[in-house]
């Protein structure tokens with residue numbers, strides 16, 4: 001339930017929205033809240049948390065681009081950061097050098113060299129699931145457990161040079177980091193007990209001695225040897241990959257499979273034209289943004305439309321709302337491979353735009369290639385479950401029935 005009214009004078013004239021984006025109801029289905037947020041105005045005030053919120057595409061884009069006034073350096077969650085800051089929690093000029101290092105290591109050119117090993121990994125995920133089933137036969141599986149959470153938890157740490165031991169920690173580690181971006185609610189508290197242990201585990205994994213001699217991690221340390229970043233920062237930058245790159249991709253790929261299973265005509269279009277694989281992934285990210293909410297802090301009084309966000313106030317960024325803003329997207333609730341989804345905000349925009357996007361796209365493309373080869377039809381075979389998270393659209397189960405070609 002929500003009501004919209006004008007805010008008390010000291011909070012400017014921004015409309016007040018009584019919604020709690022982090023309530024069970026709104027995490028289970030964020031779309032009604034996100035629609036209210038867009039309709040409330042270019043910016044709204046959430047009194048329960050004393051923060052502002054932006055859900056329209058144009059204003060979210062300009063906010064993400066306005067790094068000078070909308071700062072990340074005091075964290076991109078509702079509170080100050082609780083651990084040493086990574087790349088995402090830095091402003092220029094501190095952000096510049098490490099960003100350049102990662103951008104080079106994770107460039108689409110660099111990623112092309114990993115295509116073969118990524119395809120092999122995708123095959124090792126998909127083939128055993130379909131083994132022994134003839135054409136026309138059916139297989140039941142879970143998109144989240146059997147496909148999406150297997151691929152990034154293995155391919156990506158391999159590419160980063162992270163050893164095998166303890167990889168089951170990757171998803172719970174990042175789950176807590178993303179929960180820590182929201183209020184100190186039950187979701188945050190449930191992860192608190194293991195936060196230190198998992199944080200220590202991730203730090204240990206990112207030390208030079210623990211990394212394999214080849215991979216993104218070793219490349220980061222080599223950049224430190226060249227003097228591009230400090231040696232102290234090398235493990236933190238490596239850790240940024242683990243915290244930002246695993247759960248996001250797991251949920252992105254789950255969302256992609258959900259989108260295709262619930263839109264059989266779009267799966268048929270993809271089968272007919274496999275060249276649409278990249279559009280399919282990006283359109284699924286637009287349709288269901290894996291990163292739903294992050295924050296900025298107003299470094300000065302910031303004007304949005306006719307409203308002023310006072311200096312020092314935090315601002316919730318709703319990527320999911322902006323990606324379905326009818327002011328920008330025609331028929332935004334339709335998952336539609338005939339549209340051009342480029343410009344969507346699921347990877348952010350501006351100087352913090354996702355530096356790992358090519359790695360995510362590569363994994364999704366390889367999985368799709370393997371599925372398109374073997375699968376005629378994909379459909380849901382049971383109830384979908386969500387894994388609530390304060391920042392992510394987390395999935396718990398997406399039961400699928402595949403009919404083989």
Ligand code: HEM
Pocket residue numbers: 064076087088089099102106240241244245246248249252253285289290291294319345346347348349351352353354355356357359360
């Ligand atoms: C579908 C998968 C992914 C999604 C939806 C996603 C989403 C995002 C978003 C929204 C941001 C911008 C946050 C902001 O503006 O404050 C971001 C930044 C970032 N992402 Fe991703 N990401 C994904 C995959 C990855 C992967 C695979 C990696 C690592 C290889 C990665 C590493 C990073 C890093 C390090 C940043 C911070 C960049 C900076 O501050 O300059 N992400 N991501």
